[in-house]
Amino acid sequence: MKTQYLLGNEAIAHGCLEAPVDFVTGYPGTPSSEVVDILRAVPDRGYYIEWSVNEKVAFENALSAAWCGLRALCTMKHVGLNVAADPLMTSAYTGVTGGLVVMSADDPFAHSSQNEQDSRCYALFSRLPCLDPSGIQEAHDMVRDAFALSEQFSLPVIFRPTTRVCHSKGDTLIGEPVRNTRKGEFHKDPRQYVVIPAHTRILHKKLNEKQPALKKALVEKGYNTAVIRGRRAVVASGIAAAYVQEILPDDVSFIKIGAYPIDEEWLAAQVSRHEKVLVVEELHPVVEEAVRQVAGTIPVSGKKNGVVPYEGELSTASVAAILKSFGINPGEDYPATSPVTDLPPRPPILCAGCMHRPVFYAMRRVFRDGVYPSDIGCYTLGLQLGAVDTTICMGAAVTVASGIAHAGDSRDIVATIGDSTFLHSGIPGLLNAVYNGARMILIILDNRITAMTGHQPNPCSGVTACGGPSPQVSLEALCRACGVSWVETVDPYDLVSLMATLRAAKDQPGVKVVIARQPCVIMARRANLRRGRFEVDPATCTACGVCIGFGCPAIEKRDDKAFITDLCSGCGVCAQICPAGAIRKETRTEGKR
């Protein structure tokens, strides 16, 4: 045992090593990605590990490993669980032999997500147990023990940390990793694994019969606890429990929910000892609904009467205000302060030299009146460049484009999607668009990596999660196999060719695919690819602002003229768009910032 300062996801990964886990899959998604990234970097691993192409694929691989008796972990972000929901729902019926833990990381406040859905609702929906840690230590301990819980009830366990658990840090007591010794073997049992109606009706009954013992066990294991200290009680779950604990006065009872399903009998017994109850939780009022069901005439406060917000994340400061409005004086009084409001925002932007920027630039010039469906990735930042009209979920750039085209919009429909997102769930949409004769252009932004979530490899990268060699998928062959007859590949740093290719695509019928290919500029830098830098000749610069409008973070205004800073990675696209020809490759190399 030792104490280390760990990121939440590091602690979770370490808990899996202590279980130990035998089989790991996942698809990257903030805030979950570091768990697999850490586990794949462990030297001399005794477990199998892969980055899968999407969450459904990841889940099914892990499920079958658990059917073979292995302890399996499958990681994703909350919206990934939508993709994996199909096998998830029925895996509750088939159950598992080895422990299966499905980590679905929720993102209150949508720091890095398209919505604020709550994975605990999937637990209620599927009738699977769900563990909901309130901090890093608990996340570590819960995931370490979750495999045994899964085996005890032969059910997959949903493990649901949130952003402020995954991406927070703290002193964490960890144990020793355990060496794997299990070997997977599938034992045929069609009544368990072939869910034809005759089997599944019986399996459904078995799932329901497991619930009472499961609820009792989650209380006995200490996940759901109550400390009765007064006539008023606060019930809290997840990270909100930590915020409450920080400031709750000693004369108020504290009921902590760390696992679902909640034992109603136990909950009713705790709630009934109070005159009024406040429920504090993020996202969906899962705990509040349970409390309201057992509270009888005891007044309950929470989201449903407007005391706790439905949206966003909580914090110690916001919980202090909630306690006050409920009539509890919090142990801390925070000064009322407000930020300075007149500062220019500093949102994340595409890197200097990012290959997406010239594609968006060219696209907007060739298809001035176009409609631009896009997708989930760094390139969603193309919104700032006026090049993203829609984003809904992974893979939907393709289907939104074909839908708009079939709806009758006569403008050019030009969709953008990254390589990883295309492989994740864009392929069926492309197949469908070709099959049904859509008129659209799909630009695949192929930087050979899953960049946004931290540069995880994918089938375009030529390496596996552990760095082993793997064949690089041919996006050209894949698109042609879907039936696309017009497929062109272009270097996005070559603006003339890029524009010419897009113009050529414009004139073709049906579905056209342009593959714009350059390595992610961060990966190129890590691989020591040096292109030199560019500079502005102040004597030639006319201060027209064209390069400034390109939106590259390496281009600043100094004395009204353009100036290229040390951030320049040498893509050279600005030199191609400068009408005065004032940008040229730098001749000297010393720093000039």
Next chain:
Amino acid sequence: MSTSFDVLMVGIGGQGIILASNILGEACLAEGRSVKGAETHGMAQRGGSVEGHIRIDGKFGPLIPPGSARVIIAFDMLEALRYAHFLAPGGMIVSNSHFVIPTSVYMQGVPVPDEKSLRERLSAWPLCLVDADGIAAEAGSFLSQNVVMIGAASWFLPLKPASLLGAIERLVPQKTVEINRKAFELGRAAGEKCRTERQGA
């Protein structure tokens, strides 16, 4: 009850806030103290405004309430102003005297902030300005700015300089230990001036 000493680090994605937060966390462990923190990960790091919360002796939530940070360490002067409302009464802002103009300024045509007005506005709070760019260059690497800032702030933190230096030596890449040790000492010397001025005031 919360009794933590809260330190907020702010800057721009890519400036090394995560390493800086690890240094403070490791130093806490070396002194046998509990610590909680939170930081920005993911796409927000792509040149965006980022924050790192470190709660020395923290036991519960990782987020620092506004108005509660005893020290703010800013890697960029504009970001120092953006987060100044987090400072507790009697706290101290230790900020890099340089700043990067956000690209949004040019794209949206909003007024360009200038150094003089930033300095003036920041002087409403107890402020220690450090030429982190220049000192890091003197230490031997532009990349050691985060360690320069920790050195400067070390006068205002409840952690022993030896604990911080030990954490730096363990956490920075092996071949940069010398540069970072120097960056810490030079930063510490720069911070001492602020401490003396403050005590004089």
